[in-house]
Amino acid sequence: MAIDQDDPREPQSWVQERFATGALEYPVPARSNRIDFTFGALTLVSLTLLAISGSVLTLYYTPTPLAAHDSVRYMITGVPLVALLRSVHVWSASAALAFVFAHLIAVFWRRGFRRPREGLWWTGVLLLALVFGLAFTGTVLRADQEGIEALAHATVGAGMAGPLGAPLRGDFTPSSAVLTRLYGLHIAVLPLALFALLGIHLWLIRHLGVSAPHDKVVPFRAHLRLLGGLALILTALATILALVLPAELLTAGVPGYEVTKPFWPFLWLYAAENLFGIPGMLIAPGLLFGFLALVPVADRADGRAARLTRAAGVLLFLLMLAAIAYAALAPAQPHLGMAM
Amino acid sequence: MTSNTHFVTFRARLTAFTMRSLIVVGVALAVPATAHAHDEGILKLVSRTLVVGDSVTVMGTKFSKRSSLRLVVVGLGGRFELTEATTDSVGSFTLRVLIPADAPIGAYRLVALADDGDEAAALDVALMSARASADSVEHAPATEPTDQPLALERATSPLVTWGAVGLALIALGLGAPLLRERTLSE
Numbered sequence: 001m002a003i004d005q006d007d008p009r010e011p012q013s014w015v016q017e018r019f020a021t022g023a024l025e026y027p028v029p030a031r032s033n034r035i036d037f038t039f040g041a042l043t044l045v046s047l048t049l050l051a052i053s054g055s056v057l058t059l060y061y062t063p064t065p066l067a068a069h070d071s072v073r074y075m076i077t078g079v080p081l082v083a084l085l086r087s088v089h090v091w092s093a094s095a096a097l098a099f100v101f102a103h104l105i106a107v108f109w110r111r112g113f114r115r116p117r118e119g120l121w122w123t124g125v126l127l128l129a130l131v132f133g134l135a136f137t138g139t140v141l142r143a144d145q146e147g148i149e150a151l152a153h154a155t156v157g158a159g160m161a162g163p164l165g166a167p168l169r170g171d172f173t174p175s176s177a178v179l180t181r182l183y184g185l186h187i188a189v190l191p192l193a194l195f196a197l198l199g200i201h202l203w204l205i206r207h208l209g210v211s212a213p214h215d216k217v218v219p220f221r222a223h224l225r226l227l228g229g230l231a232l233i234l235t236a237l238a239t240i241l242a243l244v245l246p247a248e249l250l251t252a253g254v255p256g257y258e259v260t261k262p263f264w265p266f267l268w269l270y271a272a273e274n275l276f277g278i279p280g281m282l283i284a285p286g287l288l289f290g291f292l293a294l295v296p297v298a299d300r301a302d303g304r305a306a307r308l309t310r311a312a313g314v315l316l317f318l319l320m321l322a323a324i325a326y327a328a329l330a331p332a333q334p335h336l337g338m339a340m
Numbered sequence: 341m342t343s344n345t346h347f348v349t350f351r352a353r354l355t356a357f358t359m360r361s362l363i364v365v366g367v368a369l370a371v372p373a374t375a376h377a378h379d380e381g382i383l384k385l386v387s388r389t390l391v392v393g394d395s396v397t398v399m400g401t402k403f404s405k406r407s408s409l410r411l412v413v414v415g416l417g418g419r420f421e422l423t424e425a426t427t428d429s430v431g432s433f434t435l436r437v438l439i440p441a442d443a444p445i446g447a448y449r450l451v452a453l454a455d456d457g458d459e460a461a462a463l464d465v466a467l468m469s470a471r472a473s474a475d476s477v478e479h480a481p482a483t484e485p486t487d488q489p490l491a492l493e494r495a496t497s498p499l500v501t502w503g504a505v506g507l508a509l510i511a512l513g514l515g516a517p518l519l520r521e522r523t524l525s526e
Contacts, residue, residue, distance in 0.1 A: 064447060065464030066388055073492065080497035084504055145485050170449060170462045174414050177447065177464055229518025236511035239504050248489035255463060256382025256402070257485040332487065337380050339402060 024224060027217035032210050033226055036110075039103035040205075043131075045231040046096035047194070049238055050134075053089040054187070056082060061141070063183035068143035069252040076249060087242030093135055095238060097265040100131050104292075108313050111299065111306075112211035118296040120208060123201040125292045130194045132265070137186035139263050140179060146260040148253025149338070151178060156336050157281065258334040261327065271323035273335050284323075291316055381409075381431065381461040383452055388465045393441035398422075400452060400461065403431040408455055411437060413465065415448030425452070445469055 016022050031037065060082050062071040075082045104124065107113065113121035139150045155178060158165030166172055167181060250260065262270050272280035291312065299309035381403035390396050398411060406429065411422040422437040445467050452461040 066447070066466050073490070076492050077495050080495040080500040083495050084500055145487065171414075171451075171459060174419070174449070175416050177449070179464075225518050225521060229515040229521075232511040232515030233519070236508040236515065239508040239511075243501065243504055243508075246494060249492065250489055251486055254485040256384075256461070259485045260487040337402065339382060 021221075024221040025219045027214070028220045028223050029210060029212035029214050030216040030218045031212040032223055033218065036102075036106040037210060037212070038227060038230055039099050039106055041227045042230060042234060043096055043099040043103055044198070045227075045234050046092045046099055046238075047131075047198075049092040049235060050089060050096060051191070053085040053092065056085050057089060058187055061183075063141070063180045065143065065177045065179050068141065068179060069147075069249075072142055072144075072249055076246075083246065084239075084242055087246040088238050090247035091238045091241045091245075093138060094264070095234065096131055097135060100128055104128060105317065107211070108295065108310075110211055113296040114211070114300065115296075117204070117208055117211060120201065120204045121296050122293065123197050123204065125289065127194065127197050127201060128292075129289060130190055130197065134186060134190050134194070135263060135265055137182045137190065139266075140182050141186060142249060143179065143253055144250035145253045145257070146250055146262065148255055149258045149260055150262065151182070151253075152255065152258070152336055152338065153281065154178070154182065156278065160278070160282065256338055258336070258338040259332055261332055264324070264328070267327035268320045268323040271327040271330075274327065274330065274333050278336065288316065288320070381452060383450060383461045383463045385450070385463065385465065388463065390439050390465050390467050391470050392439050392443050392445060392467050393470065395436050395438045397434065397436050398425075398450070399432070399434045400425065400427065401432045403427045403433070403452070403460055404454070405429055405431045407431075409433070409460060410453040412451050412453060413439070413443065413448045413467070414451055415446055415467070417444030417446050417448070417467070422450075439467065443467055 057075065060071060060075050060079065062068055072086075075086050077083075107121070107124070136150060136154070140147045140154065154168055155170060158168035168178055170178055172178075172181075261267065269281060269284050272284035274280075276283060295309060295313070299306045382401045384399040384401070386397060400409070403409065405427060407427050409425045409427065411425055413420045413422060420440050420443050422439070423435065425433045425435055427433050448465050448467055450463045450465045451459055454460040
């Protein structure tokens, strides 16, 4: 039962009085305790694990092309705690991407983008792009063969982006390598943008509420206990996975060759590049993010447009899954004119 | 005209605008990127740590056939023209170049420039003095690329391993009752 903070007869605990924990008593739909309503929070937990483990990794990482790989190697072979945290970092990245997609699918399916939650959806789409950006730049930083191949793709992509991509071109400035600039993106620019967007996203959730009927409500505190439980279990799982299946490192990258496949969340892009060459690298994400941006515009009320939007979304999702499966099973293939 | 008609007209215009934007974006994405006038190549060095005043063998492959390239090193210490190279009938070259003795040591990029001034290939390198090079551990020579993970001897410590196991168990022990509480309350 909610405590009326203004009622002098209500007893308040020491903590409640000083830290305004009574503010957590606001009502949320009881349905928000269902597992499909927790994916967003689990993404946030994964991002928190990434931030904590990543902060430690920055103390050991050298963001220069010739020393980066050696520094990652040292993390694995030289410092047990850092080796463990690096593995937690990699597993948390996988978890963040898996949960953000699960969250996207759940919200899409329950049409949580409809008025007045369009802003919530669009900030979520931008957050998805940022999470992809963080995963991509993180891959490059390893400076192993996979990282060097990802870097080659970034440089080509930057070349096609015109002036916008200039900071990621090798000849932008002689004072810093592209890898060093990507490091700046990974640890500062993208996290700051993510933090700002996340703030807006959470603000909108607080004020617009989740897209579920409010016929039966529970205090947010009760929902928070569930999320706390899930956060603890996710942290435990990431730690156990880091111990049992530690993150690997390939040999130092040799530029000009493509012999590896990318991190699993990028396999659909790899498949698109297999099929359509360099334009595929732009068409596939353009199609996904273009569709996601238009969803709230296309599906406003029940009717033909709503049915079509849902069908298109399901088709796009199945295509992505098929592309991931194809890329995972097909033999590695070089792109961008690289050798194999 | 009623306000409702205005609204319907506005929505129709908005839909038309959205459709036009979609077509423009679609066409822009479908148009393949402009092809380069020259091929992107691969530069290879035995070591990416170069000694100033010393000579080094530079190999190039997959460049445009029978084309001219200029090899330069570019870094904070300046820009140094090394030599010109001409590729053979398969787009390769091998030549020995002298690293200028007056080049300041530091991080550089070895760049192959095509006729039009575009970068055809680049490689991050470090310039060192002969003395520093002799004192330092030689950087691992460039190997053949592979997708196999390194067989590294991982640093382990019983304190870290058992500490992590303990923390994971505590987290599971604290988290599971909170989930159970939610199941009971349903």
